Amino acid sequence: MTITITAFERSPDGGRGLSRDTRVRWALEEVGQPYEVRLVSFQAMKEPAHLAIHPFGQIPTYEEGGLALFETGAIVFHIAERHAGLLPFDPDARARAISWMFAAVNTVEPPVLELVTVKILEGDKPWAQERLPLVLERIRVRLRQLSARLGDAEWLDGAFSAGDLMMVSVLLRLRPSGLLDEFPELAAYVARGEARPAYQRAYAAQAAVAAAVREGG
Numbered sequence: 612m613t614i615t616i617t618a619f620e621r622s623p624d625g626g627r628g629l630s631r632d633t634r635v636r637w638a639l640e641e642v643g644q645p646y647e648v649r650l651v652s653f654q655a656m657k658e659p660a661h662l663a664i665h666p667f668g669q670i671p672t673y674e675e676g677g678l679a680l681f682e683t684g685a686i687v688f689h690i691a692e693r694h695a696g697l698l699p700f701d702p703d704a705r706a707r708a709i710s711w712m713f714a715a716v717n718t719v720e721p722p723v724l725e726l727v728t729v730k731i732l733e734g735d736k737p738w739a740q741e742r743l744p745l746v747l748e749r750i751r752v753r754l755r756q757l758s759a760r761l762g763d764a765e766w767l768d769g770a771f772s773a774g775d776l777m778m779v780s781v782l783l784r785l786r787p788s789g790l791l792d793e794f795p796e797l798a799a800y801v802a803r804g805e806a807r808p809a810y811q812r813a814y815a816a817q818a819a820v821a822a823a824v825r826e827g828g
């Protein structure tokens with residue numbers, strides 16, 4: 612059955628791999644599933660046809676036969692459940708890997724997103740500069756904790772899993788801020804994720820969309 616995901620027609624990051632379709636592409640590449648991409652404009656994302664698939668009018672979505680999913684955590688989990696390669700077979704190890712998936716989107720990503728909010732969405736507010744150090748410190752707390760747990764291990768819990776895929780994807784959003792460089796173990800962890808051939812293919816695919824937009828004007 613054909614898998615179709617959605618991605619930005621014009622990604623605000625200009626193809627740097629920070630839009631969340633990259634996570635889904637990466638998961639599909641890890642398990643060797645071909646997929647098609649439907650590019651959507653900001654306007655189309657808010658129209659009924661897309662809202663029927665994604666109630667919040669966002670990307671990415673995932674369609675396969677009669678199944679339509681939204682939320683990257685749920686989509687990556689679905690892919691990992693259906694295909695070998697992203698979750699361990701041992702039930703306890705599998706449950707721990709799933710914990711890391713939730714930790715990525717529910718514990719680490721929220722403060723990371725606050726940085727985007729304070730810098731871009733609220734950047735022109737008079738209190739933005741005052742708030743910035745608070746947000747940075749909240750992120751550092753999480754990075755310190757994560758780094759302490761990772762130590763010098765290659766991945767968060769044994770072999771690479773969907774938990775690492777989600778965590779690396781979330782941490783990558785911090786690269787432009789320079790915060791990752793304060794935590795060399797985490798910077799190396801993210802680099803290991805990026806070095807995976809499946810990530811490289813996912814990155815190249817989303818970058819090609821942005822390149823085509825630039826060429827087309």
Ligand SMILES: N[C@@H](CCC(=O)N[C@@H](CS)C(=O)NCC(=O)O)C(=O)O
Pocket residue numbers: 629630631632656668669670671681682683684
């Ligand atoms: N929690 C959602 C977040 C989805 C999300 O924020 N998508 C962004 C792109 S990375 C989007 O569509 N933004 C446009 C908008 O919200 O209008 C997920 O993980 O899938």
